[in-house]
Every structure is written in structure tokens, then in C-alpha cells.
Amino acid sequence: MGDTAGIEELSEVLQVLANPIRLKMLSLIAVRPRYAYELSKMLNLSYPLTYLHLSILEKAGLVESYYVEGPRTKRIYRLRDFEVKISPEVLRKMGEKLENP
Template structure:
């Protein structure tokens, strides 16, 4: 995940993390890689809704999915290494960008 020093990008990342379901998914994937079906059963979500949340997490860079060959090809999701820090310095840089013409 890239440094977020833009108000729009920071807002997008925080919106992804603001959902309790996605936070639970991240926590479960942090323990070990997971399949969408496994997450949908554990969290009692429909399979399409599970995929929607996983796609948002993947797009934001928190997880990566890769296909595993077998009798049925499945996509397994792994946690990406990331660190989220919102400091006064980062907010100041965002503010300075907003002020400049």
C-alpha cells in the first residue's frame, strides 16, 4: 500500500476500514490465508456479498488473492504487509496540498 498523502485517497482507505465486516475479514485473514467460501460461512454472509467486501479490501491493497489449482480452482486471500499511520505531519502535508493553487 502506498503512502496516503492525499485527502481523497486517505478517505477511501478509511472508508474501507470503517466497515466491521471488512475488519473481521482482515483479522481472520491475518491468522491464515482464507477462501471466500470459508469467510462467507464463518461470517454468515452471502457469497456475493463476501466477494464484494474482499474486492474492496484487495483494491485498497490490504489483501491479495491468488488462484489455487485443484479439483476446483479457488482464490485464496492473504494479508499484505501494511502499516496505517495517520499523524499530524501527514495531515499537515494534505492541508498544504489543499492550500496550494
């Protein structure tokens, strides 16, 4: 059996990015870091659903969070540097790894 780690990792990231809500969140966070409550209001989502999507984005390594202390401690989400690249060359290399383990 060939090395499928690259294919599985790519598949997981694409599944995360395939959700329109998460793409909207990433777009808003790309403008500036935001906290979950702010995103829930902007996207008209419940806080638990917003937090679930943010957790999925964080687990996939697309965003990271940090806390800001104040009268109310806020967990802020910011975009991490990432690049998703799919090209015939990338797919060929993945296929070769599967073909020749």
C-alpha cells in the same frame, strides 16, 4: 486548487476500513490466507456478499488473491503489507499542500 490526492487516497482507505465486516475479514485473513467460501461460513454471510467485500478490499490494495489448483480450484485471499498512518504531522503536511499548491 491544492493537491488533494493524498487526502482522497486516505479517505478511500478509511472508508473501506470503516466497515466492521471488512475489518473482521482482514482480521481472519491476517491469521492465515483464506478463501471466500470459508470466510462466508465463518462470518455467516452469503457468498455473493462475501465476494463483494473481498473485491472492495482487493481494489483498495489491502488484500491480494491467487488461485490454488486441485480437485476444486480455490481463490485464496492473503493480506498485503500496508500501513495507515494518521498523525498531526501527516495532516499538517496535507494541509500545507492544499494551502500552497
